[in-house]
Each structure stands twice: as C-alpha cells, then as structure tokens.
Amino acid sequence: MKTVLERQSPINAALQEVNAAFDAEVRSDLRFVAALLDQVRSYRGKLLRPRLLLLTAEAVGRIRREHIVLGAVVEMVHMATLVHDDVLDEADVRRRSRSVNRTVGNEGAVLLGDYLISHAYHLCSSLGSTRASRRIAAVTNTVCEGELMQIARRGDLALSEADYLEIIRRKTAALTSVCCELGAETAGADQSAVENMTAFGMDLGVAFQIVDDVLDLTATENETGKSVGRDADMGKLTLPMIRFLQGANEGDRERFRAALSSDHGERAARVGSLLNGTGAIEYAMEAARSYIVSATSHLSNLADGWAREELFTTADFVIRRRQ
Amino acid sequence: MKTVLERQSPINAALQEVNAAFDAEVRSDLRFVAALLDQVRSYRGKLLRPRLLLLTAEAVGRIRREHIVLGAVVEMVHMATLVHDDVLDEADVRRRSRSVNRTVGNEGAVLLGDYLISHAYHLCSSLGSTRASRRIAAVTNTVCEGELMQIARRGDLALSEADYLEIIRRKTAALTSVCCELGAETAGADQSAVENMTAFGMDLGVAFQIVDDVLDLTATENETGKSVGRDADMGKLTLPMIRFLQGANEGDRERFRAALSSDHGERAARVGSLLNGTGAIEYAMEAARSYIVSATSHLSNLADGWAREELFTTADFVIRRRQ
Numbered sequence A, B: 001m002k003t004v005l006e007r008q009s010p011i012n013a014a015l016q017e018v019n020a021a022f023d024a025e026v027r028s029d030l031r032f033v034a035a036l037l038d039q040v041r042s043y044r045g046k047l048l049r050p051r052l053l054l055l056t057a058e059a060v061g062r063i064r065r066e067h068i069v070l071g072a073v074v075e076m077v078h079m080a081t082l083v084h085d086d087v088l089d090e091a092d093v094r095r096r097s098r099s100v101n102r103t104v105g106n107e108g109a110v111l112l113g114d115y116l117i118s119h120a121y122h123l124c125s126s127l128g129s130t131r132a133s134r135r136i137a138a139v140t141n142t143v144c145e146g147e148l149m150q151i152a153r154r155g156d157l158a159l160s161e162a163d164y165l166e167i168i169r170r171k172t173a174a175l176t177s178v179c180c181e182l183g184a185e186t187a188g189a190d191q192s193a194v195e196n197m198t199a200f201g202m203d204l205g206v207a208f209q210i211v212d213d214v215l216d217l218t219a220t221e222n223e224t225g226k227s228v229g230r231d232a233d234m235g236k237l238t239l240p241m242i243r244f245l246q247g248a249n250e251g252d253r254e255r256f257r258a259a260l261s262s263d264h265g266e267r268a269a270r271v272g273s274l275l276n277g278t279g280a281i282e283y284a285m286e287a288a289r290s291y292i293v294s295a296t297s298h299l300s301n302l303a304d305g306w307a308r309e310e311l312f313t314t315a316d317f318v319i320r321r322r323q
Helices: A012-028 A031-041 A046-061 A065-089 A099-126 A131-152 A159-188 A191-218 A239-244 A250-260 A266-274 A280-297 A306-320 B014-026 B033-039 B048-060 B065-089 B100-126 B131-152 B161-187 B192-216 B237-248 B251-258 B266-275 B280-297 B308-318
Strands: none
Touching: A012 A046, A012 A065, A012 A099, A012 A250, A031 A099, A031 B131, A046 A065, A046 A159, A046 A306, A065 A099, A065 A131, A065 A159, A065 B100, A099 A131, A099 B065, A099 B100, A099 B131, A131 A159, A131 B033, A131 B100, A159 A191, A159 A239, A191 A239, A191 A266, A191 A280, A191 A306, A239 A250, A239 A266, A239 B192, A250 A266, A280 A306, A280 B237, B014 B048, B014 B065, B014 B100, B033 B100, B048 B065, B048 B161, B048 B192, B048 B308, B065 B100, B065 B131, B065 B161, B100 B131, B131 B161, B161 B192, B192 B237, B192 B266, B192 B280, B192 B308, B237 B251, B237 B266, B237 B280, B251 B266, B280 B308
16 A cells, blocks of 8 residues: 555655665675665665655755755665664564565675765765765764664663653654755755754654654554564663553563563563553554644744645654554 | 884874874763773774874875864774674674673674764864765775675685785775875875875785784784684685685695684684695785885885885884784
8 A cells, every 4th residue: 555655746756866866876886785785775665854855945945956965865874774773683574675684694784784874975975065964974973872872771661751752862853853954954944944844853753763663562564564573672662661661560560571571572562462551552652643743833934835735744644654 | 012103203293183083073971872982992003094194194295184183084984894893703802802792792883883984974074175075985985895895705715816905905905095195185285196195005005904814814812902813714715815725726625615614713723724834824925015015116206204204114014013
C-alpha cells in the first residue's frame, strides 16, 4: 500500500533530482564498493529528510540547486547512521533487505558507513560557502553524542523522560531540524522564518522518534520493513517503558528488570506484554501527537501553497505511519 | 628510548598548538563522552601527519594559523581510522592502552570514530574556504575505498604487488600526501612546489605502510605498542607475503595457505617462520627504502633550513622505526 508520502506530488521531481545527485556522488569504479552501494540503495526509503529540506525551501521561497545538493547530503548522513546502527544493534533485517553487517560483516558495514559520511561531507563542501558544512558537521557531532548517551544509559531504569527526550533530540531531531533550518536559510528566508522552520523540524523529529520507538514495541517486521523489538533487546529504555516504570510498584519493576535481562529475542515480547493494558503505549503516542501539534504551530506564518500543505501532510504521516 | 622525532625541535611548539586545537575541538561536557576522549588521547603518538603538514608549510613558506587547524584535522581523521580499525581487526592492544572496542564494545568504538571524523569536518569547515574540506573529504573517500579493497581481497593469494601498492596508496599514503599538499598550498607555494610536496607525501606514505606491515610480522607488541601479527590473523596479504608467494613452489603455497587458515593467534608465527630466510622481509624493506629515496628526491628544490632538515629526518625515521 502506498503511504501518503508516495502519491503524486509536485515535490517528487525534486526528490528525483536528489536521488540523481546522491548516485552521482557515491558512484564507484571499484567492483566491491559498487556492489555494496547497490545494497545500500535498497535502504533508501521515504526520503523524509530531503523532503523536509525541499518542502521548507519551497514553503519560504523556492527550491534551488543547493537544496538538491543538501538533500543528497542529509540522506547520505542518514543512511550512514542506519548502516552504523546495524553494526551497533546487530539487526538482521533492515528495509526488507539483508542488513549490510550480515552480508559483509561488521568490518564492511563500518567502512561503508564511513564511506557514506565521507561522501556526504565531500558533496557538501562542493557548495560555495563553508556554512552548510559547518552546520551539518555540528549536527553529526550532536547525533554521535546522542547515540553515546544512549549507550551509556543502557539498562538504566532510572532514565527519566527528560533524559530520554534529550537523547532523541540529539540522535534524531537534530538532523530533521537542520534539514528545515538549511532549507529555509538557503532559500533566503528571514531570521524569524528560519527559527520557525528549525523549531518545526525539531518537534517533528522528536515525534518521529517517539513513534519509531512505539513501533519497535508494537509493529511487526513485515509492517516496518526492519527488525523490531531491538530497543528492549539492547536494553534501550524508550518512552512507553519509562512511562510504565513511573507508575510501577516494586513487583512491576522487578518483572520489568527480569524481562529486560531475559533471553535475547524474548525481551521485546516480555516487555510488550508487561506494558499491555497499562496505557504506557497510549501515553507515548499522545506525547508524539502533542509534539506534532507543536510542530505544525510553527507553520502558521507560512503562505498558503502546496509546499505548506505537504509539510502538514508530512507531519500527519509521522504520527500515522506504521513503517 | 626517545625516537628521533621526540627530541628538541623548532616544530615542537607548533605541534603543541595542534594538540591544543585538537583538545579544544573535541572537548565534551557529557561525562561518558569525555571519558572516552581521555582514552583516545592515549592513542596520540608521534603526530606524524600534523608534523608533515607543518614541516611542509615551513619548508616552502611559514606556518600559519590554518596549518595548526589542519594539523588537528588530519590527526582526528587518522585517529578515527585507528579507532574504526580496532573494530575491524578486534585488536586487543593499541599504543599500550586497551583498545576502545575492548572497553566500550564495538558500538562505542564505532560511535567514537564517527565522533572524531565528525569533529574533523566540523573543525575543517571553520576555515575560510571549502577548499581544504573538499580535499580532506576526497581523501577520506579514498581511504575508505582502500580499506574496502583490502577486505575484498582478504585471503586472496593472487593479490599482486601492484594491487597491494594500490591498496596502501589509498588507505595510507593518500592521507600523508594530502598533509603535504595542504601544508604547501596553504603556505602559498607555487604549483610545482605543491606537486613536489604531494609526491613526497605519497612516497613517504607508501614506505610507511610497507614498514608497518613488516613490523606486524617481525616486531613485538612491546616494541610497537600495538597488537602485532594482525595482518596474517585477518588474512591480509602484505608485501613480504606477496614476495614469498612469487618465488614459491606448490608445496610452499600449500604451507602458506595452511598457515593462513590455522588457528587464530598462530597464523602470524607460522607465516613468519615460513618467510624466515627467504629474503621476503628484506625485499620489502628494500622496497620501502627505495620509496624513501624517491620521496626525498622531491625535496631537492627546497631552500636549506631546519624544516627541510626535519623532513629528511622524518623520512629517515619512517624507514628506521620499530614502532
């Protein structure tokens, strides 16, 4: 079934250009590298980040060549994090194709991620000024910090909702936010419009990650096209779990601790059944919805037009998606 | 014992500035990140790459602030490759401290490497133009390709000397070469001087890697301060092995194949004893020496002075080092 993001839209032509810029940058004459890149191509999904960048540009001005380039850059950054996440999490399945680390080992996956990030910076520094490179690199610093924080707090039942939000702002929302910031700024928007779009991207990213974490507990691999239950498997506490623990008595906490240290592969199911009926999932979805409301509130000053419409549609997709 | 690179030299003050620029860039307020960075600091060794960059600058003009920044950038890139190499090779020991992957796991090591490379690009894009960022990113593309080629040819007894040289030019010499190129270019050297220094860095890098590969077979962990015997362990054919195979009869080849697929940890010793007395090690060292002769031939147009002297000393160190 096509998602709302896959139907006819004026943005599709620009997204095709992003794909072409992506392919032109990472092409390799080396057979082994080219084969790996073919595999990575299958990772390419809904192009959420380039989409945000282009829609923001169009909503405040118009899409220029730099936006196409930056769209390819942010997608490369995103794909590099997916590839390296697969090393981290030993995920078996990603977007319905075998994950890179399962076919070429951790070594190949590390290097392929490095290769993508290197090409992202290479392409970004083809632009006239260092401004975008500087912002993108600052964001990748932040993303790494978010991931490192997450590792440091693995299995820590004392992780608060505030800590969780801090982690996902860094590891996910920083990138969606900079997409909107650069989209607006590069289109020549004024300071206040850039700030609004930056805030939109930040709220949307937080909502996106909350929903992602909910889907990891509630969706099937077939729906999401990637491994599910990985957070519990890796001891990563997400919002539904944090909510559950807030209202838990000592017995519940003990059962949660036991679920989290049960056999690999059983953890998610056991955590899921503990949470069932407690309202923890619903609480997390409500939180995501309120971030989407906040996100769209930053769109109120935009002029009417298809780009503004599509930003609303994208926000709606984030909360409704099952993949 | 101090190496020739550690004695008093006019370059030391500038290298201190590089260290300070490095520390200022990667400082983190996050406790877990800061602890990891402390560990990385112990990786910092002879600062070969910043040294080449600074000496080249001084040899053709004078060291400017940009050189200090670029020195920190290339050291970050180099350290990122060390950290990710540790993931790849599961090395237990690196520069006499526990390797990152043994203390924080593969996940932490992948992220820490990502963090270093991200900061390298962040710092590099603080410079006025995109020129250096573009070159550095092009080189990191090349380094990844070299590493990927190496993985693809693991255990392949048909690897030729030319293939080997192609791999090490990419994975090692591309970075030392760009150090010399950017050192000269940023100092305002003319085209021909930049080309000479680029060629110097390329030859020196090739020699460096050949010697590194010889030391992996012949030195002790205590001498090098890092794991040895890793190449054989990982099925990476290096110049001495390639030379051995060139002159080998079918029996020798069979014994080599058996050594390479023997128990992990025994491989290097078995490969080493096969090579012993065949002249293969000596052949590789002779090749390294000839690259150093070629490297220094590119220095002939430099004006006399301490920087030129130190470039010769550095070239000499590359061939004589035991670490």
